[in-house]
Every structure is written in C-alpha cells, then in structure tokens.
Amino acid sequence: MAERELPIHHRATDPGGRVWSFGSVTWVHCPECDHAAKSTGSSVSCAHCGYATIPSLKPYSDKWAYPTSSNPRCSHCGNPLDRRDRPTARHKEGKLFVSIRCDHCDETEDYPASPGSDPAASRPYRLLRRYLETQVGGETLWVNNLVHLDALEDWLGAKVRERGPQPGLTMMAKLPRWMKASTNRAKVLRGLAQLRERAEQAGIDE
Template identity: 35%
Template sequence: MSDTERTGGRHLDGGRPLAAYADPLYVVCPRCGSRATVMTRPDLPELRYYAELRFRPRRLTCGDCALTREWTAERRGNALIGVRLGGPDDPFFGLPLWLQTPCRGKVLWAYNERHLDAVEAHVAATLRERGSGPAMSMVACLPAWVKAAGNRDDVLRAVEHLRAQHADPHHRPSAAYGHETPRRTADLYAGPPY
C-alpha cells in the first residue's frame, strides 16, 4: 500500500517519515538562481532505512550553469553527524528550497513532487485516517495551520502554485528571495521542523 491512498475524500497516512521524501530536493542554485537538484550520490549502496538519508553524501547539480558541489556528513570520532530535516531551506547546503510559497502568513514548502503530492492528498481529504505506521510520520508532523479545515482552500491553491512553479525551472520562487547566500546549517533549525 502506498503512503497516500486517496479514494474520494479519504486519506490514509501510511506512516512515511519526512526522510522518505528527502531525495531529491529541489533548491535555488546559488550561482544562477535557476532550479538545481540535491540528490544522494548514485554510486552508493541501496538504502536500507529512510533515516540513512540524513547522513548519505549528496551532490548539488544545476543543469543551467553546470554548478556541482559535494556534501558529506561531518564526523566526530566514529560517529556521523546527520542533518535535521524540515524547513524551507535545504539542510545539506543551506540553500532555499525551490518549492516554497507564502500561505496564510507562513511558508508552505515541499522537497519534491512526491512530497507535494502527499501534502496535497492529506489536505484535500475530508476524512483523514492514521495507519499503523510510526507516530512521527511526515503527515502527523505537518503544522496545524496546514491541516486546519478552514485553511484547506488556501493551502490547496498554494500547492497548485508550487506545481506551476516547479514546471518553470527558471522562475525563482518569491519566497526564496532574501537569503541568497547559503545559511549555516546550525542556524536553520532553531525553530520547529516545518
């Protein structure tokens, strides 16, 4: 069963964590402002657990200006220090996510189309059910303003805006202006994850 099963107005939360949506991530290229992609390196062994995505080496690539950068997890002794997922910035390079837009005085963001589909399925449903999965699924961690029935129409309009934004890899999201330079990863996570 998929993580988002929608029949009519029903949505079943399959328990997938935010990490399940963290590959790839679409970001604003720090050189040219076009859409760039952050992905795990293709030469790595198959993923065993979604949590591994927080530690796996990443590659930033921009198809427009040919920018390429590498990220590897910091080591402290024998331990790898992974990133904390969440927020409108990419946790690996500190760049603004491509899929973000103002909504209800906040910022609605998504890592990629699958993430956007899952948020949309949950928000659009009039009957929302939890599966037997973990309590900390991506859907369970959505902020109350995204899940509020009174905000449904505004959030769904924002989702459609994000879909249109994704279709144009050269139209920089307005919500990404104001922090063109990469932020220090430690500075990104002072608040809640969404």
C-alpha cells in the same frame, strides 16, 4: 485564466513515513544561477548552468575523528572530554587515535577514535534556499520534491484523514495545525497548486 479545480476528495490514509522518505532529492536555489538545482544531501547539481559540487567519494576525511568512548575522560586528570570531531586523527599500528588537549589540565594525549567528518563540509548545503516554497496566509508552505508535493496534496485535500498502519509521529501527523485546518484547506491546496506550477516552469521532474 481558468481556475484549476482543487483536488478535494473524500478520504485519505496516512501513508506513514517521515519527511525524508518522500522522494530522494530536495530542490534548492542554485548558488550560481538561482534556477532550480537538485540537492541529494551529498551533492548539488544544476541542469541549467551546469553547477555541480563533486559528491564526496570519501565521506570521512582521514584527519577528522572523535573519541570512541561514550564517556571519554582525560587520562591525566580524569575530567570529562567532549566527543566533538577534531582534525587531529592519526593511525598508529593500524588503529585510529585522536589527539585531544584537556581543557582542565592542558595535557595532550591520544585517545582511541572513530572516523569523523569535517563539520564545515556539510554546511553549504544547509544554507541553500528551498526552491518549492510559498506563503499561505503568512505561513510558509514548502515541499522538497514532487513526491512530497503529491503526498501533501492527497492528504490535505481529503475531507476525512485516517491514520495509516504506521504508528507514531509520521510526517502527516507532524504537519502544523494551520495546514491541517479545514478552514484553510482551499488556501493550502491553492498554495500547493502554485508550487506545482513553479515546479513545471522550472523543469522539475522528480
């Protein structure tokens, strides 16, 4: 098998942006069939076996809420209350309240609240393993999608890397040192090429 030429070129400019601005999906292992499935953050779908989670049309359950006050205190004893989401919301005269029992004095009271969400609802997605992942010299090299892969290949393949117009910690600025080391360039590019091959085999198209 002929070695593909590594995409080493002269210079690249940091395109700016954080990791989530590269592409809009993350390819993960399908929880049903283990093939590549597309995760958008709010839903997961697998073209291979048809597995799909129904995207939540109502991101906020009406039962979950948290106290609106940035520094909520118990109206009985004055001790601070924590602001975590609770499944005890209710509407009274068109306003939302959440029922909280104070840890200090045990009194339960309704407090003005903002709509929250069930913290368990978003958990399953985080547990899904990323599909485009490989090992490079004991380190894990991963990309979310093809846009992310293209950007990394362009940046890490360049001999000269220039800061772009965007200040601060861009995705490129935050890459780990092993990935940016010139001594690792060939290894890292080979890893990215493997991920591209893996994507092609899996029918990943974005």
